[in-house]
Amino acid sequence: MTLDDLPGWLVGWCVDELGNEPVSVLFERQSLSAVFGLRLAGGQEVVVKAREDDGRAASCLAAQSQLAERGFPCARPLTPVTGIGALAVHAEESRPGGELLRGDSPDVAVRYAAVFARLMSELAEVTVAPPLPNPRWSRWDHTDPGLWPAIGFLDERDQSAVPAYVVDTAARARKRLLVADLPCVLGHADFEAQNLYWHDGDIWAVHDWDSLAWQPEAALAGAASGAFASTSPPTLAPIESSAAFLAAYQDLRGRRFTVEEQEVAWAASLWAAAHNARWEALNSDPPKSGEAVRAQAAERLSRANA
Template structure:
């Protein structure tokens, strides 16, 4: 693709930070971040990511760099996070290829749990400033008024569309999570199928390291066990698959969650789904997570003692 549509600052940024200018665009993605796949004049392909800097980006990029040095399946950052106005920008290796691993069965859950256990073990030896505030879909620890963290693009829409069962679920989950007194650790908080690629049966690359969080281990594992199968649109995995994920994770890490940690994991498994259900409702989208929360909340809340 031609260079049309790139931000005005980006070509000069590439020259300054990478020593070369872009000559073509491999891809452009705009979600919470703007992501540009670029071919530089010297023939190197890179990915440049730009997003609003809430104070957490530098830690995420540093952690990603240290994981890449340790041989984890993630793209190696080529620059630190650099301020461009209100944005934090960094470049990383372009790591194409691989396939999605579809499905939400217990067998598939175990394969995802093995990857998550590996990532958590690697992150346990990485020391960075906590990447706070946490991503909004795991930000039950916010200090804003009400159940939800303040998110302007959602708050400005009609909240009357959000089903009462979603609000009640989120409220009960948040109270249970905040009642816990567990140490926080670093973990990948957007562990969804869409952010992983596989090759020949093994994980090839894990993307979206912008979404590191600082939460209790059990909560991070719980969020992952509910979200691992999500592609587009996101969904909530079946209860038996979340249970298989939790068991496999503990087996692979050589640990056993306490009764409280088990409850926290099940509580956290519902928060991203409730967040996504709210998003669906205020945007008028198909109620995928809304329906999943309605169907599964009672059982998950019981397991969470919430």
């Protein structure tokens, strides 16, 4: 991508909000949000993020800012959230470097659990308005009709493409999650390998703070225990690795989950995977998550008492 390819609003926004115009594009990524790595005329390297304004961005950014101030390894926001048409836009410092930690063994799971435990401990000291609605892959508590949260372009497609076992798994996991009587807390709901970078064995940067959620701690930990090994496309970690993650997380947080929390954790580990399996089916993608759900659903549902 060159400067000529940038959205029309971006150059002026950089001048207004950051005091300089971009002189080169370092990288560009498009997913649920658009992310631009830019070098400004003054030499500063920044990252500008733009995503659909669903009302969550200000809370997510406030939490990210507080964590950065506390020394947690994440990019420091440089601007508040501003509205550009239907988009919520902000800039943050560039935090390049580091590498992905790949693998899904129990030993790798424990390393990820240590980061998640630290993250959740830090977020427990952060006070922001709940970032609602939750990200759609952790929105089992939605009030839309039907099993899945409303996603217009997916809902318009032929739902018979979604395997029956995926629908059944999601329905049983969601039912267990909805009857839980646990307080909600702030947590990272997209704790995937692709969002964490490591340097010399230590965590260097945790990204994707747009994906904060307001759900029970056990549910957030359970979802992370299933997702930690995912790059692209996402999948579901082996059961023994999820178990190692959850055990290490509880040890590091200094308390054991109750029976209900254990069940909620296992149910939450399946909801996101079922959501991803539905996405695969409706987009005719290879069924990476779908096959993992097929292989693991029975055992995970049993552990969830679902």
